[in-house]
Amino acid sequence: MKFYDVSMPIHESMPVYNDNADKKPHIMIExxxxxxxxxxxxxxxxxxxxxxxxxxxxHMIYKGATTTEFKPEDFxxxxxxxxxxxxxxxxxxxxxxxxxxxxxxxxxxxTRNSLTDGFEKNFVFIEKSAAEYLACxxxxxxxxxxxxxxxSQIGHPSHVALLQSGCLILExxxxxxxxxxxxxxxxxxxxxxxxxxxxxxAILVEPSWLADFLKGEFER
Amino acid sequence: MKFYDVSMPIHESMPVYNDNADKKPHIMIExxxxxxxxxxxxxxxxxxxxxxxxxxxxHMIYKGATTTEFKPEDFxxxxxxxxxxxxxxxxxxxxxxxxxxxxxxxxxxxTRNSLTDGFEKNFVFIEKSAAEYLACxxxxxxxxxxxxxxxSQIGHPSHVALLQSGCLILExxxxxxxxxxxxxxxxxxxxxxxxxxxxxxAILVEPSWLADFLKGEFER
Numbered sequence: 001m002k003f004y005d006v007s008m009p010i011h012e013s014m015p016v017y018n019d020n021a022d023k024k025p026h027i028m029i030e031x032x033x034x035x036x037x038x039x040x041x042x043x044x045x046x047x048x049x050x051x052x053x054x055x056x057x058x059h060m061i062y063k064g065a066t067t068t069e070f071k072p073e074d075f076x077x078x079x080x081x082x083x084x085x086x087x088x089x090x091x092x093x094x095x096x097x098x099x100x101x102x103x104x105x106x107x108x109x110x111t112r113n114s115l116t117d118g119f120e121k122n123f124v125f126i127e128k129s130a131a132e133y134l135a136c137x138x139x140x141x142x143x144x145x146x147x148x149x150x151x152s153q154i155g156h157p158s159h160v161a162l163l164q165s166g167c168l169i170l171e172x173x174x175x176x177x178x179x180x181x182x183x184x185x186x187x188x189x190x191x192x193x194x195x196x197x198x199x200x201x202a203i204l205v206e207p208s209w210l211a212d213f214l215k216g217e218f219e220r
Numbered sequence: 221m222k223f224y225d226v227s228m229p230i231h232e233s234m235p236v237y238n239d240n241a242d243k244k245p246h247i248m249i250e251x252x253x254x255x256x257x258x259x260x261x262x263x264x265x266x267x268x269x270x271x272x273x274x275x276x277x278x279h280m281i282y283k284g285a286t287t288t289e290f291k292p293e294d295f296x297x298x299x300x301x302x303x304x305x306x307x308x309x310x311x312x313x314x315x316x317x318x319x320x321x322x323x324x325x326x327x328x329x330x331t332r333n334s335l336t337d338g339f340e341k342n343f344v345f346i347e348k349s350a351a352e353y354l355a356c357x358x359x360x361x362x363x364x365x366x367x368x369x370x371x372s373q374i375g376h377p378s379h380v381a382l383l384q385s386g387c388l389i390l391e392x393x394x395x396x397x398x399x400x401x402x403x404x405x406x407x408x409x410x411x412x413x414x415x416x417x418x419x420x421x422a423i424l425v426e427p428s429w430l431a432d433f434l435k436g437e438f439e440r
Contacts, residue, residue: 003292004292005292005411007410009288009411009412009413010412010413011412011413011414022250027412030267033282039279039376040278040279040416041267041269041279041416041417042267042415042416043265043268044264044266044412045246045263045264045265046263046264047250047261048263049261051410051411058260059259059260059261060260062253062256062257068229072223072224072225072423072425073223075406075423076425078437078438156259182438186296186406186408188406188408188421188423189421190227190410190419190421191227191230191272191421192229192230192247193229193231194231195247195264196262199410199419201295201408201411201420203292203408205296207437210296210430210434211431213296214404214427214430214431214434217298218402218427
């Protein structure tokens with residue numbers, strides 16, 4: 001495999017945070033074929049935290065920056081998938097201290113969440129100590145295979161620590177079947193102005209595939 | 221410039237096809253900060269043909285293929301921006317015959333549409349003869365800087381010819397300021413299941429930037 005599509009499919013019965021009905025997307029056909037003639041046009045209504053998405057600071061920081069501040073340089077990264085399948089409850093600073101983490105890293109945490117298709121109430125989350133550790137290390141971004149990076153932490157300290165440090169947060173990844181290792185992460189969220197999050201189709205590409213693509217397509 | 225974000229910003233007063241009110245997106249704040257405490261959560265409701273998007277065959281072909289059939293290989297291309305600023309009314313086969321077009325090409329047509337910020341009723345479109353010519357040449361995809369590839373052609377023959385040939389159609393690009401030439405096109409539409417189109421954040425990257433990125437990030 002050279003490509004991994006690590007995004008959740010969006011449909012009306014997809015899993016959403018806490019299984020809240022108000023987080024479900026609605027997909028409405030607005031124009032359709034009649035007797036085989038015509039066109040199909042659909043409208044999507046979606047909470048911006050449903051499915052695979054990127055959070056901007058305004059999600060959790062009052063008057064924080066919005067999606068308008070995202071730059072195209074924020075859409076292509078070297079990213080590392082880290083296997084944390086052994087974690088039972090939450091990712092803590094103690095666990096992360098066993099991993100070589102450098103400033104500027106983009107880390108994708110693969111946990112037991114990727115094995116569940118529905119919404120798992122006790123999903124593995126990023127505990128406050130881990131978020132503060134990552135913020136301190138100045139990582140560029142983190143991604144996780146759950147619809148939230150925290151679970152019942154009052155004041156959402158994990159979001160706040162990471163968003164304040166300028167770390168991008170990618171939620172709702174599907175990492176089942178993706179081996180640990182380094183990839184090119186393509187994650188360009190749709191260009192909604194002035195909001196606190198945006199849906200994204202996140203793709204992991206093996207760097208050797210991309211190098212071959214460039215060679216094959218442009219060096220002829 | 222090494223990156224060009226060629227996508228339209230999505231907001232409630234953005235230009236939409238024919239200025240139809242029912243094509244405008246709605247952006248609704250569902251949760252918000254009170255006295256500086258809390259979180260922001262927004263819902264987006266959008267017609268899938270508003271803003272920068274990719275069409276699937278089902279848009280114009282009865283029982284045609286949907287977005288579910290898109291593969292990650294359909295999201296990274298060598299693409300060529302072709303300057304057609306001189307075209308006044310429509311792109312015809314005659315105009316395209318002056319351009320070297322090969323099977324498998326992805327062509328992005330830069331027209332006077334990119335100079336207009338609002339919806340221009342007489343936008344430059346891809347006339348039937350041009351669509352049939354492109355289908356015959358077996359191009360992989362085409363993109364244009366208008367919200368539609370055709371204008372008042374009964375039966376939508378340009379869409380039908382291209383979609384039947386398996387050509388991807390990228391609409392709503394913003395190509396102002398992008399020099400003609402070859403780029404890596406990143407265009408991964410959000411993963412909505414079983415629909416006829418999907419919003420996309422389309423980015424053009426200079427191949428030399430991407431080659432340097434791979435070298436700098438992975439060959440250390």
